[in-house]
Amino acid sequence: MKKAEMNVALIGSGLIGGRHIEAVQKTDGLRMAVICDVVAEKAEAAAAKYGVAQTSSNPDAVLADPSIDVVIVAVPNRFHQDVAVAAAQAGKHMLLEKPVAHNMESALKIKDACAKAGTVVRVGHNERCWDASILARKIVQAGVLGDVFTFRNVFSHSWDVVSIDDYRWNLEISGGASMMDITIHSVDLVRYLIGGQYNSVASSLRHVFMPKAVDDNVNLVAEMSNGASGTFTSDRFSPLLHFTTELYGTKGSLHLSQSTVGGATTGPLTVFSSIEAPDLPEEMRDYLRPRTKGIHSTQKPDGWHHLYPPHRNPYLNQMRAFSRVLHGEEPGIALCTLDDGIHNLEVMHAAYTGMNERRWVDVPQPAGTPWVIPHYD
Template sequence: MSEDVRVGIIGAGAIVRLSHLPAIARVPGVRAVAIADPDSDRVKVLADEHDATAHADYREMIAAGGLDAVLVATPNHLHRDIVEHATAAGLHVFTEKPVAHTLEDALAIERACTAAGVVTQTGFNQRFREPVRLAKQGIAAGVVGDVLAFRSVYSESHAVYPAATGYRYNLAQSGGASILDLAIHRIDLARHLVGDIVEVCATIDHATIPHPADDNVFLLLRFASGATGVISADRFSPQVSNATDLYGPTGTIHVSSETRNPFQSVPLAFSSLLPHDQLPADFANADWPSAWWLDYTPGSWVSITPPRLSPYDAEWAAFVAAIGGTVDPDVPTIGDGVRAQEIVTAAYRSVREHRWVSLPLEDPAEPIPSYS
């Protein structure tokens, strides 16, 4: 392997242009050396900007050699074929979420990566946001006590994100719109912050968007720990809403990223019955009483505004570290992506059979729903 991890980028769409290529350019130890996309204009612009070779076909790019890893950032139904080609060439795999458009493909991807023994990562970038990292620390320190309730909302209009193509709303290609694109981030966050999910009950509807796709999702969750949770995602609200709350008998932690929304006006807030000296340092040091002679009051609300660091930089730094042998258990692997996809599949079954569905699923086969 050369000194830098040499990455072949597959897909020259919005997420690669906006997030991955700028992050790779900033992070030491990694270079984007080749980009593949059948759209000759998009691939040429990005390849020229980033001093990479341009390819129309990812198979030809992989066969040309000179790569250590690939980033998979195409429409979801293509992920399996790409990963199977990449792992056959012994390349490490960073795949965008969702891992695939169906659980069966996601499981095949996991098998291919395991058999090849390569490093894997799934693009659940929200784990790398500072407020989430701190929330995880706070939970471990007992700021809320046992997490008993998890509530998360993710609203984002179908019209705001500057996608290069319309694949998201072609469910044969995406496998799901609001649930696989938005809610899956929160499914992963729920697993990351609270633990394994053992039961799901869902409502998934098409309410109003001008595409035959899910735009209004509610998931009710039971965790192995005994906690319960709810995730709601929609694609019709004109404003982005992005908030997660964790509740326990000792306190509450609130995490948000859309902080211009007055209801979610800080990136992180907590209220805890723990005394000041038992709070983690980042929590204890965030309290500014209204006069210097006043002490922290357990149970009061404290806001934290951590630095707004790029989660994509952190993702790439973690991928490079893992390839170098330093594995952080908080970094989402393809296995984490598959477990999240299994919960989406369980939600589809819950809607189709109108019941709670237990995990793990014995039968991964489930039709992609259709909406009119």
């Protein structure tokens, strides 16, 4: 019998950890029981900020506590394996922050431990959980675009939102800077929207600007099993936050800009379709905003539809969906599974090999292919 309220432990109280705490505290069926960080002062500061009574600096003790049902793993990437494997062996359900691990070897050890444990595991790819992303996926699945064969994603984000000493810029700990911090979000989101698997990639990964020699300028070309192909461009030097995904199909196109700041887009979700407006999915029509005052949206003659879905906290959407999964209910959002997260990491792995060897690389690569981060000096 599932517990009406499950006790949650957060391991890793950094930037993203705080967002998970807030989300747990606003989610039915979950209780934020303990904040754990190996740096005791960080756990105590987070507990004071969010009003959590219990802290710990000992992850092993937290995982040994039988009252803890769920663990959120938000430690730096290199330490995901240690915490996630131990959590699985302790029989804890888990929300594992992306990426699954800092390399493929660690990710596969996590997969093996979780398979043996049989517990619920989801990966924290929160970009799936924006309301606009959820609606965009439904639009694609309803056939509004026809068959999608081309995509383009741009993710520009300044590096200095965190310290230059942050673990994200230490390649031994992170496994990659732009690649593992933002490009992997883009790779996950496109597959979430249009389905399929990644078959092969080619890559150009460069350092051009940041004070550390890391990948701050990323370009990938990818081909998929469903016939779609497209590009991913990511950078960490642009002062503009810009995260846009474009899909092009046989009946229309979709432009998704759910977290863009600035004048580079007309709205969070814009769709062109050759399908007549009265025949569009009802949920899509619910969020249409007429282009011209006084003209009803169903009378628009040009095929363009501007949609304004809610703009709620994606971490909260994610946590509420995760709670529903834990309680055996329909989540309402296709959260990232462990297999999904590992496939995303396979794309990162292939991109590294492609850059090092200057060629197209199949996804996944043969077992045992070394994970070699390119040199950016």
